[in-house]
Amino acid sequence: MTQTGTPVHAVGWSPAGGLQLLDQRALPEREVLLTPRTIEEVADAIRTLAVRGAPAIGVAAAIGLASSLPRATPAEVESAAALLRGTRPTAVNLGWALDRMLAVARAAADAGDAGGDALGEAMRAEAEAIRAEDEAMCRAIGAHGQPWMEPGIGVLTHCNAGALATAGIGTALAPLYVAHARGVTPHVFACETRPLLQGARLTAWELRRAGIPVTVITDGMAGSVLASGAVALVIVGADRIAANGDVANKVGTYGLAVLAKHHGVPFVVAAPWSTVDLATPDGASIEIEMRAREELTVLGGRQVVPAGAEVHNPAFDVTPHTLITAMITDRGVLRPPFPFVVTSALVPPPV
Numbered sequence: 001m002t003q004t005g006t007p008v009h010a011v012g013w014s015p016a017g018g019l020q021l022l023d024q025r026a027l028p029e030r031e032v033l034l035t036p037r038t039i040e041e042v043a044d045a046i047r048t049l050a051v052r053g054a055p056a057i058g059v060a061a062a063i064g065l066a067s068s069l070p071r072a073t074p075a076e077v078e079s080a081a082a083l084l085r086g087t088r089p090t091a092v093n094l095g096w097a098l099d100r101m102l103a104v105a106r107a108a109a110d111a112g113d114a115g116g117d118a119l120g121e122a123m124r125a126e127a128e129a130i131r132a133e134d135e136a137m138c139r140a141i142g143a144h145g146q147p148w149m150e151p152g153i154g155v156l157t158h159c160n161a162g163a164l165a166t167a168g169i170g171t172a173l174a175p176l177y178v179a180h181a182r183g184v185t186p187h188v189f190a191c192e193t194r195p196l197l198q199g200a201r202l203t204a205w206e207l208r209r210a211g212i213p214v215t216v217i218t219d220g221m222a223g224s225v226l227a228s229g230a231v232a233l234v235i236v237g238a239d240r241i242a243a244n245g246d247v248a249n250k251v252g253t254y255g256l257a258v259l260a261k262h263h264g265v266p267f268v269v270a271a272p273w274s275t276v277d278l279a280t281p282d283g284a285s286i287e288i289e290m291r292a293r294e295e296l297t298v299l300g301g302r303q304v305v306p307a308g309a310e311v312h313n314p315a316f317d318v319t320p321h322t323l324i325t326a327m328i329t330d331r332g333v334l335r336p337p338f339p340f341v342v343t344s345a346l347v348p349p350p351v
């Protein structure tokens, strides 16, 4: 919920029953709604970051699949899901949501419904369940994160793991929103997050909209800001959490974790259970998305890297579990070690 009482809807259903996105490429200058209709348009919106953030791309894929193929055969659903799955490889939530949709399509095929209304209805219901569950998971993360929220606490975050990255109030920003609603307002330091500036453009936009104070810093300033003592908590989201607790998140996260450890500041990851991937044993096994050279070489329409210079542009990095103080999930707070198969590690939610 924002200061004006209007929630941010990054992803959801359009009034006509299709996919509706708040186009994040236009923020913070303009608020533009997109309604991708074909499966190619949905794939393009995910690939070009009109919708981004691990949970949000899972929800967008589910609603996009259900709404762009209202009377598809199970085989058509399979090929559309393969197209969407290939758009962004690192965030497990995308594949997780598509697998749920495919299970529905396969069950319909087994029941003999090939391309009828029953399949369409079942897919819409599953997509809505994925959206609603994500919203609820965000609220639960917000509640579980309250023990860290002290009045005026300085919180450093990276990229955008807020409402714009989910169907709800976010993951890393959820505890901040819940605290703010209780009258406990943090001060956020948002790393600008080169090269696509999700911190400067998106995190600062949604926090200001909610009335939460935010200071944008360049990524290179994080060390000196931590050294100054202004930050008592670093909190970030996650794109994939491996079975041993290693975390893939926006490139730059690993450096922040090292800095936080050096300065004795807790480094906390907030993510829904849909981001945990038990099939991936460790961080080294996570596929890291490589993005286009132009994201680095062109800045504000100007060429800033000379021709001939090589460019390295991974969208994510991996933070080893040994650097993580705690993980706030919708099921509770996990402390090291992070064996995701051992659910007894869960700490009960705060009352």
Ligand code: MRU
Pocket: 052, 053, 054, 055, 091, 158, 159, 160, 161, 162, 165, 166, 170, 171, 172, 198, 236, 237, 238, 239, 249, 250, 251, 315
């Ligand atoms: O490339 P992006 O903008 O999709 O990267 C997003 C992040 O790295 C987020 O921190 C992560 O997806 C968690 S969002 C709740």
